[in-house]
Amino acid sequence: MRFEMICTGEEVLSGQIIDTNAAWVAQVLMDQGIEMQRRLTVGDRIDDLVAAFESCAGRADVVLVNGGLGPTADDLSAEAMARLLGVPLALNSEWLETMTALFASRGRTMSDKNRKQAMLPQGSVMVDNPIGTACGFRAFYKGTWYFFTPGVPSELKRMVHEQLLPWLASTFPIDAPTGLHRLLTIGQGESNLAQLLEPIPLPAGVTLGFRASLPYIEIKLLQRHKVDADDWQRLLIEYRKVLGDALVGENLKSVPEAVHQLLLQKGQTLATAESCTGGMVASQLVDLAGSSAYLTAGLVTYSNEAKQSLLGVSTATLDSFGAVSLETVVEMAQGARERMGTDMAVSISGIAGPEGGTEEKPVGTVCFALATQDGCYAQTLFLGARSRNAIRLLAATVALDMVRRALLGLPLCAEYGYLTRTDSRRV
């Protein structure tokens, strides 16, 4: 099946809105084993719309059209399709009733403007929108199905899952995939991962994909059809072996999410002591509802004074070894754990740049420590010559991965690929 997409709207074309709908649709279809072939983005001019629709006719089996179903004058998708088909717009009384009821249920009267949203090209098939006033529709022209969807992301998503996918499955019987397994990695580039995994043969019916979402690269294993269970398990075991510590989660969105779940499960408490990450670690945890159960306190000790007064780091340590040193992060983590009375404390101090690097400690040098009842483990990693924000993001992820590894009883001294360890210590 040949699947294409047409995105409409001046805001999308002019870059005022970044087109996340397009990426979302492509990913959802990919997970169903359907590959997007081509995407065309046009504005709100009727001639451009008609030309865009015409340009896919006969080539594509299905074209998903997104946007242009609203009540205002610049919403022209239905009119453009009617023009292409050479038919008038006709009132769909079923949708008019649905809209009237929707407005009534919200205690409002429908304006005349919305009536336009029930005008569909004659002969087209209405597609339900359970959460908005823009109904979808589908129409057939020169061997191609056009499937019209609303621009509002939540309405699009619901329509794709509840209407498009079942209709596709019944109209174009494809070998629907039976499962998707995601492996979350840090510290390896995409090309490097591809090279590492290349020698491992994929069982019949399994395809491999990558998705970069900084600081992670996600490896996606798609079962396009039923795969032998033993082959599948063998594959996962081999992947885990090759990926080693760079694998930080499976079927998980992020390391903070993993830590969040583990801390809640184990009933342990955490304190953070952050310098160059400046509160990012704490903020990533607080972003997850329920984190108040374990995150006792987060300390952003960006200045030496705060490291001393809040965490009790000694002047001697700061003077002799500097703020970015194993000695300092150890005192930060121990100080945070003792003063906050938590089970664990993690600390970070590093050089995020663009200034402040030296030959001995270049930009990208970050020290980490984790204090638990078993003692304190500290390490220095070189995260690479990256942007300030990329270094901070990587550092926050490594720090939380130390917490994750401790909670799982794994060695803290992990090997992450291009993140090079330059020093470590256990006290």
Added chain:
Amino acid sequence: MRFEMICTGEEVLSGQIIDTNAAWVAQVLMDQGIEMQRRLTVGDRIDDLVAAFESCAGRADVVLVNGGLGPTADDLSAEAMARLLGVPLALNSEWLETMTALFASRGRTMSDKNRKQAMLPQGSVMVDNPIGTACGFRAFYKGTWYFFTPGVPSELKRMVHEQLLPWLASTFPIDAPTGLHRLLTIGQGESNLAQLLEPIPLPAGVTLGFRASLPYIEIKLLQRHKVDADDWQRLLIEYRKVLGDALVGENLKSVPEAVHQLLLQKGQTLATAESCTGGMVASQLVDLAGSSAYLTAGLVTYSNEAKQSLLGVSTATLDSFGAVSLETVVEMAQGARERMGTDMAVSISGIAGPEGGTEEKPVGTVCFALATQDGCYAQTLFLGARSRNAIRLLAATVALDMVRRALLGLPLCAEYGYLTRTDSRRV
């Protein structure tokens, strides 16, 4: 001039990468008075590429092609263009030398693979890339110029600014805009802003645009040609009047950036005490290089215990008024300022949801306080029934806007549109 864009690459088409290059290019051209007319996204198949290039021929004056200039087998843009032109690929010895020198300067030997990047369609014009191995080029076919650019965002951006824009200006003399003024707002929706500004007539040559970038809406005033200076000043004065406190900056990227600059200029120090924002305020400041000069400490006191031990909030206050109250945020801000010895301290405590809301304090209720040498001002705002992350982002912005307003000597009791104040106090 008719300008179109072709984006190439499976990752972009399949949604693994969200196409931020496309939005960036459209915005930069819009700022030059050039409107994007159409955008086509295709994968890495040679036939699709040739068909895509062909489909613009004769219609567009200029087509910017992005991506497909790398060294690997799936980088096919030059080959596809050569096929369309009916010419062979020819070695560009100037670029081969440039690349060889680039590798030598990094102490590396160029691999044979990179030689491919110097193979351009015969007769095309090389376009310099000062920071990468993918040179651009331009070629003419059936009345249309094709301008080829690298997919790496930093390389694309540099090439557009240094090569494309000057070439466009000399080849297609357009009425280049003479200025762009950006007004950063919070607390107003886009349609609401449009309605507020509609009655104010725009002087000849000025166009108005909006860009949503949460939690901000940016208003863009573009001078398409020379505008009468008095008319322009009158316009800005009227806009400022109508926008009121919702206007949080002009020609600035963000409120943290404004606060960063003001604190550095005035030599003042700041401490933060965050509950529901969980370190986001501190992290937004630490993201800006140089923030160590003023950010003495950030305290993430998500638990009541931490509010007491780190900030000295009294048990009586927490028991009587709760963690989300004016009384608590006042003690948080005062405690942070006194204990950290800073000029200013800002505190935040709120209900970010999805759980924890009550009838009296629904999700979206956030209390703020700012302590300075002049005393402490506290307020409660209802930020709306939004997602956890949206509420936290808005809260961080409001908190830093209080700091900004104090530093500028503006009243702290600002009116932000849909962010409703439910209570306030000065102590």
